[in-house]
Amino acid sequence: MPELPEVETTKNGLELLLSNKTITKVEVLNPNLRWCVDSSINSKINNQTIQSFSRRGKYILFHLDRGHLMVHLGMSGKINVVDINEPLKKHDHFLLHFDNKIMRFNDPRRFGSIFYLENLDHKLLNSLGVEPLENSFHENYLFENSRNKTQNVKTFIMDSKIVVGVGNIYACESLHKTGINPKTKANKISKKRYVYLTRNIKEVLKKAIKAGGTTLQDFAKVDGKPGYFSQELSVYGRENGKCYGCNGKIMRIIQNQRSTFYCPKCQK
16 A cells, blocks of 8 residues: 555655646546545536645645645555556546646556545544654654553554554554564553654655655556665565564564564564
8 A cells, every 4th residue: 555655756746747737638437436536526627727736644635726636545546647648557547637748547456535625624634643754743742642552553653543654664664673563552662762763753754755655566656667665675575584683584463454574583
């Protein structure tokens, strides 16, 4: 699933290519995404100019002359901007046409979503926690919010109501960098260790954004190229490999139906 760095990378690519561009045509080839695309979306956004882009959690927001387009990539979604003569690909579901380019939303599993919003007061946005790269995610934030949390720390930092965008890959990497066992209960971790974890979450996410995100299977940037942070992963996807820090063996366990990778030797 695309996580915060992949969504931020996509947003940055769209910003570079489509800011101040006017939508000349809207095509909904398949409305049956996670939520059915509004049948009237064409009349609401056609001929509007995209003033700017932003990201909230894993949602990309297209700020139009009037209202906003809100896009979630789901589990396998990606957005490409291509020349007008580029042939359609299987699973291209939603297209925005511009003078000489087409933006295509492609989603094989169809867990993504596309909404037109008149304003940003929406339940999917209102339920989100703080942004990990903003000042609201301060050094005491995780400690203060963990005191009554008995779930494991990995689940805690992946809770989008606490902090947004720390998905599976980056949770594993941040916990390894901090030396915290992912099975530890959230309320059993000291304030000092949470300070280091907060710093490491920020650092890992920033490095991943700089590398263009992580491509494991589906993700590609707006220009179709992969993200390169997969070359810098310390534990994720490296079951039975050697830990770069202590030469211990990387293990994989299942937590909340997701794979967790960690080093039992240096993550106590």
